[in-house]
Amino acid sequence: MAETKRRKKKSNMAVWVVLGLLILALGGFGVGGFGSSLSTVASVGDRDITVQEYADALQAEQARVGQQFGQRLTIQQMQALGLDRRVMERLLAGAALEEEADRVGLSIGDGEVARRIRENPAFGGIAGGFDREGYAFALDRAGLSERAYEEQIRNDIARELLQAAVVGGTEAPATYVDTLTRYVAETRDVTLTPVTVADLAGGQIAPTEDDLQTFYDENQALFETPELRAITYAWVAPDRIVDGIEVDEVQLREVYEDRIDQYRQPARVLAERLAFADTAAAEAALAAIESGEMTFDALVEDRGLTLDDVDQGEIAQSDVDADVADALFALEEPGIAGPVETSLGPALFRVNAILNPTEITFEEVRDSLVAEVGLDTARRSIDADREMMDDMLAGGATLEELAADTMLTLGTVRWDAGGDDQGADIAAYDEFRAVARAAQSGDFPELETLSDGGLFALRLDEIVPPTVPPLSQLRGEVEAAWRAQTQSRQLTERAAALAASDTDVPAAPSEEIIGLARDATLEGTPRTLVSEIFAAEDGVRIAIEGDDQRAYIVSIDAVNVPDLTAGEAEDIRAAVEQQAGQTIASDVFEGYGQAIQDSAGFTVDQQSVQAIQAQLGGTYGG
Template sequence: MAGERGKKKTNILVWIVLGLLILALGGFGATGFGRSVSTVATVGDREITAQQYFDALRNEQARLQEQTGQTIPMQQMALFGIDRQVMERLLAGTALAAEADRIGLSAGDAQVARRIRETPAFGGIDGTFDRDYYARALQNAGLDEARYEQTVREDVAREILQAAVVGGVAVPDAYADRMAAWIAETRDVTLATVTVPDLPGGPTAPSEIDLTAFYDANPELFETPERRTITYAWVTPDMIAAGIEVDEGALRDLYEERATEFRQPARVLAERLAFADMEAAEAARAAIEAGETTFDALVTDRGLTLDDVDQGEVARSDVDDAVADALFALDQPGIAGPVETPLGPALYRVNAILDPTEVPFDDVRDDLAIEFSADAARRRIDAGRDGIDDLLAGGATLEELAGETDMEVATFDWDPTGTAEAVGIAAYQEFREVARAAEEGDFPELASLSDGGLFAVRLDGVTPPTVPPFEEVRGAVETAWQTDTLRRRLTERAEELARDPSADIAVTPEVLTGIARDAVLENTPPALIDRIFEAEPGEVLAVEGDDTRAYVVRLDAINAADLTAGDGARLRDAVVERTRGELVGDLFESYGQAIQGDLGFTVDSQAVQGVQAQLGGAG
């Protein structure tokens, strides 16, 4: 574990370099889709390769994951139409590159060189362009300089073309003023809340006639969902793990295999600052010891941050012998070096010294036994898969499987709407998908569960949605009647007060000022804000709530915003920027589609599906 942490910074740097390269190339074969040269689409005489499409999909998948914090599988991307959006971007970019060629638009060598020098991934230790970093980064990404520089040249040419097409787009002042004014307007209101104690007589008890009439008028409120009677046979690692015999020798072998988790060598928390030569490094150390500067100041003077020089936890095995000798010669935090490193002479600052640690076998024996049993159970289930398949192919019933294998069988009525709490096998997404698609008469087929288990289902019958007899749902009917009646009576009471503010209703009004369109008023429905912004000054409105309250609101004032300074001015600028972005996007999309129409384009749907299947398997 210490070794992994010691390499943490190096790994992060490698992935940053590769990530920036992939983004800079817009999907230029850097992720290894089998190095395929197959074509998924063409625009004119230009091709979009399977590799480009694969990389573009994966980049979009990574962007969505960063944005949402969740892994978005290929199937879900396709469901949302993201795959089509990615293809449309590739088609548009290829069309623009072709158009740039057609009109003789090209980026000069100086522009290409400047773009490459400005790419952060090619910066050396001091952040400036480093020719060796550049060569190594391209080599690690599987690219040669000529191909990469040609790609950069095409990217710059496309950007020049884009700027020429949309450079004159402007947002009319009148539109920006009106839109910003509409967004920034606020309202002052007087609000009164009508609650159940304000109703004459309070809640009322329903008669039997009331309940039956409500039941007859609202049958959908009491309808039970479809029920599917499912018989299933299943086995999971947890179901058989307890019966797995645990071998003590195997547990000790497992402990030794994972020794890095339980034994950590001595480590230091260190930072490294490299210098151009040993003389400079020695001078820096002398200045620190003389109190003329500090390690922090040296880092800042180089234009770096402490994160840039942080090495994390470093064990002796993570570094060269000379570096290790310098670091572990210290008996307390301090400066080590200078010492030669792959980046040149460097000073290290050791911030903490961590003693070696070891977790004894006996302390983790029970945890290892659980893992051993679970793994053995998974392997036992997997080994029995073919036998179970053969039994099903031979006509064995699910009940017979339970008698001849580790599987258990059960029958239950399943609610496919998901309104009931999912427990047992119903908690598995794999089961729900199979059970929802099953049809009466289907032969059971073996399927896998996410934890390594197996299952098969048989649909015994389907009970359609039904409305139970009144007596079976009488309690639910009374509850729903009371809710509906209270909501209606509260709204009527609020309407009475809105018509006649002097009515004998003891409510205390509240004055609210500066209400914005996106405001959220506590304990009020969203419709209240909408009604406030629809009202005219002085107008009094009744607004429905729920079965506990309704509202009476009077609009007292409409407040215009000052768009010339402060938040108002910033809002207007944001409106202009957003609107221009939308106009630019629409114009450029239309331009790209026109070019595609002139050049002609094709999309190989079979090749596209193959790439998507590959990404689905990779994910």
């Protein structure tokens, strides 16, 4: 009975999770505080775009793009990227299509709306099928009436039909598709010959003092030091004070006991289960397995299932009914158990592994618990002192005074925003680098949080502008740069001379490459090599720049025009045709929507838009 209740609780939890996600999808972000006079932000013809619609769309875009960036964007960042305008344009286009559907008399019947709602898996119950109570609950939590949501579905279907009517039959011209496919699928046969230092008449080269001075004078940007930020900071991290934390033995025991399920595991088996309609079928299957006529894998495949479908994972005796447990744990080695009655009917179990009971003693994990509990205690100690530190900074205390009177440690760093941590431990934290990058001279230090629970505050003391050290300090670096640039140029010039000559032969062996594709990469060669090969004419020999160790001579031996009716080229043509058709259809529909919008006329209330963005910026911007 306990097992049944536990599974029911999990099932109910799954329903609430699905409904919660559905609520977010339907809207209901709860934008209030604008006053009763503010209800719409824009209109197209007779169609209004409401405050709630705009706020929901803006926040949905905020969340979507935030997933790509790995953090939630502020409203200000969305404005800088033009995302707020994209949201408004999308809403205006949707309203324009709804307006056009009304104008042409496009009507969607109640039956089609009901079918679309019933087929939405988000409204399905645990047993499958449409869940009327779940549907009503989700709409209520989203702040939508059933009538409003069904009208939204009706409009969505109308827009889909309108779009299908406009772009139906749109396809890319065959000449365009063929030309693009030939370009993409073309291959070339080439001979690639490296030109190395061994091909240079004078061999390895060395610069004179005049060469170095001239190169240094003409390439100052290569040797410029970055802008540095001279920063004073005070900080503390849990691992910096953990050694001074005394860990209570009783607390360690309590943590161990709280996690006893991790440290103490009963005997378990790794098993798969295949259920049958009746005992006779299960026994027949077992007999076929034992005789070698059939395998368990084959039985699973014959049912149209995969091993993942029948996998039961780790099973302990307490996880299953007594009859199943007896059958599984009676095995002394992996094999087939059953048939045995289960909630799904008679079943065979394949036991793939038998796992003995395990226990990790307190003594075995004590050291790791000491470290973990110590760090947790250190974090709580830091957090307990935070308010006092904030008050000190608010009262005008300097970082030096803060470090003298608290657990914070004082430090300085000349920090390069584009470089590494410059030897300062704190510069390894993203949070420190973000604040250091944004700091301005004269800013008052503020307490900030580190990812591990530590705290820091910083002060920008000076911005050290970029400088170019004298040649005497950079001689080795300048010589290396001169040598690389000069040698690269000489190798390219030698490759060009050899490419134009039929008599000289490079020292390095050539390599024949058959069927080189346009998107291929040749390991160890410059990224531009393949594109330069495809820019060259058939039958020519060209020189291509490499690095300071080699350049290349390339002979274009053959240009292979693909047969668009067979092989890989045929597949490429189909993909190009589909993509081109979709692009044309998208352009046509976008132009159609813009024409509708212009014809119907539209207005945008910028004051309302700004008011919504201001409120969302305060509520959701961080």
